[in-house]
Amino acid sequence: MAKKANPSFMLDLDGIRILVTRKRVKNVNFRIGSNGEALMSVPWNTSRQRAEQYALGHLDWFKRTLARKEATKPAMPSQWESGEKVRVWGEEVELCVRETKDHSYCSLEGSLLVLSVPAGSSSEYREALVESWKRDELRLRLEDLLPECEERVGAHATSVTLRRMKTRWGSCTTSTGRIRLNTALVEAPPQCLEMVLVHELCHLHVPNHGPKFHALMDLHYPSWRVCRRYLNKSGIL
Template identity: 35%
Template sequence: MVETVNLGSVKAEVLRKRIKHMHLGVFPPEGAVRISAPEDVALDTIRVFAISKLAWIKQQQRKMKAQPREPEREFIDRESHYVWGRRYLLQIQELAVPASIALSGKNMRMTVRPGTPTDKRQALLEAWYRTQVREAAQPLLRKWQAIMGVQPGKLLVQRMKTKWGSCNPKTGLIRLNTDLAKKPPEHLEYVIVHELAHLIEASHGERFVATMDMFLPKWQLYRQELNSLPVRHEVWGSVR
């Protein structure tokens, strides 16, 4: 049974887990609130914790509702797609050869076999974006781990609905959002420095801010730019 706490105009879903501390998240597209809580914590205690975060919750919800979204893609000729912040027009070539994507001038040439359906074209572009992020991220990780004196673990690039990246401070695992390939290159670099900073400070507290200020003084500008750009069109189910 799913528990909820009522915060007036806001309702929060409570998920019980084998953890020591409570964690609160606000998720797109409408700002659904989810609290992960230890199994033995009273619901009233969880409600008090959520109320203490209510101003932040509402701020995040306003941001999510205001953020522009990309139109739904059909993967047809002359459709706009973005690579590293630049706009390209899609050109579909149907040939009996292996599928591929190449940039030429202002065009993105997608070669697919005749009759390839929309979902397969989308999957091809997703895989291509994933490769772009991975190839661009590797030298940036080497650069910044030397500058910051940290040692990241494995790198995963994947489709992420709610984050541009994440870091597990215990394992050093870095995750990056495939959609970063659509954004200007400096935004990928900002996300990488942000995640590596979590190997120095796990939270987003004062020490984390000081670390970011020291290594990437313009990081707050990059964060603002990145979060003001359109995010992908998405069909959203319930957040789990």
């Protein structure tokens, strides 16, 4: 009696591991699973050799899609433990958690984001500490950047508030001249902070996003589209 074929098997093609599952389907299907795994389903009677041919034909698609997923994976860690990756000014740095009996602090030391916290501190506590560090980091950058951008745009913000926002990088109340910036901008390259700041300052001249507004952005921050594309694709928000 013929041995029953194993319904699932792994293919390793050019560094890409693809989990192939035989199913009672008519067509070959390719997809990326929720944990970023390469998946493929094939009709029940497909031989391993035939499955490999299908996969080779789709290898470029797998590579492209996996690379895109990698670029948009969450920027900030969830557990706030040593070794987790954190994005600071567009660069990946490693989180280093140290225990202290003294004051808690967060500081960027070379390629490490050091968190000095009491033993047994919760992940919420650590996250709040990093959030407060992000505000300090932004404030520091804005000391020079804000007056410089105000002069360039020819508009003055009555206040700049920093806070974590879920859906917007910045906002501006044109009637009062108040600007809010998202603390998550610390995760993006510095040019993105500058672009968002110039954007909000331009709103003090033109409140909407019409052609006049775009003309102002082209004038005061010509590469704004590059930054916008980065922010939209970053997966930070």
